[in-house]
Amino acid sequence: VYPTADEASIDVAHRISHLIQSKQHNGEKAILGLATGATPIKVYKELVRLHREEGLSFQNVVTFNLDEYYPMHPTADQSYVTFMKKHLFDLVDIPAENIHIPDGTVDAESVHAYCENYERKVSSYGGLDIQLLGIGRTGHIGFNEPGSAPNSGTRLVTLDDLTRRDASRDFGGKENVPTKAITMGVGTIFKAKEIILMAWNEKKAEIVKKAIEGEISAEIPATYLQLSDNVEFILDQDAASLLT
Ligand code: F6R
Numbered sequence: 001v002y003p004t005a006d007e008a009s010i011d012v013a014h015r016i017s018h019l020i021q022s023k024q025h026n027g028e029k030a031i032l033g034l035a036t037g038a039t040p041i042k043v044y045k046e047l048v049r050l051h052r053e054e055g056l057s058f059q060n061v062v063t064f065n066l067d068e069y070y071p072m073h074p075t076a077d078q079s080y081v082t083f084m085k086k087h088l089f090d091l092v093d094i095p096a097e098n099i100h101i102p103d104g105t106v107d108a109e110s111v112h113a114y115c116e117n118y119e120r121k122v123s124s125y126g127g128l129d130i131q132l133l134g135i136g137r138t139g140h141i142g143f144n145e146p147g148s149a150p151n152s153g154t155r156l157v158t159l160d161d162l163t164r165r166d167a168s169r170d171f172g173g174k175e176n177v178p179t180k181a182i183t184m185g186v187g188t189i190f191k192a193k194e195i196i197l198m199a200w201n202e203k204k205a206e207i208v209k210k211a212i213e214g215e216i217s218a219e220i221p222a223t224y225l226q227l228s229d230n231v232e233f234i235l236d237q238d239a240a241s242l243l244t
Pocket residue numbers: 034035036037038039040066067133134135136137140141142143
């Protein structure tokens with residue numbers, strides 16, 4: 001638990017930067033699992049600062065984003081491709097071919113095969129070194145909504161009504177928020193060598209308490225993280241305020 005989200009985000013960014021540099025030193029690639037949304041923005045901001053001011057290179061970085069709305073065109077304002085370019089990818093020297101974000105334009109017949117291939121691609125790099133997560137008020141991680149299985153893989157899912165309500169501001173009304181998304185599964189996330197779930201402010205306090213102290217259940221997919229030895233919750237004081 002950190003006093004502020006800023007301090008926590010800077011620490012997380014420095015951990016990622018150390019991973020990138022130690023992999024670089026060994027001639028290896030750093031494989032990062034990335035999230036979008038409000039939560040990781042300051043982590044990306046610090047990574048961009050480290051690139052600009054301290055020479056951190058992303059040449060040996062490979063990224064896999066957790067999710068994308070479906071259907072969604074990559075150039076749309078609300079796409080996670082647009083988000084990642086704006087906050088990170090267009091601001092650092094990562095090679096374009098190292099970036100993976102689920103494709104929201106795949107046609108319905110091909111989406112299953114597409115998701116299986118995404119899963120295989122993650123494995124082909126030897127799995128994720130670090131997976132960053134936020135948490136939704138439904139208890140989702142990625143877009144693994146209530147009802148998700150602990151061994152689920154990358155797949156097309158239906159978004160929870162609360163998730164669509166929370167996204168309504170970005171889309172100018174809930175009716176414009178896609179009803180589906182492609183997401184890495186809980187099982188995909190679990191294979192990461194390190195999982196870092198971040199949550200800031202009092203709006204997340206209730207779900208954070210359930211995720212950490214509640215009974216493990218498909219109703220709150222984030223409770224599955226209690227079963228992992230490789231997970232850390234990084235919180236600000238407000239998000240941690242209801243923990244006993
Ligand atoms: C985003 C994602 C979601 C968000 C969650 C929290 O890629 O997978 O699980 O992390 O909805 O969103 P924010 O950070 O906007 O509160």
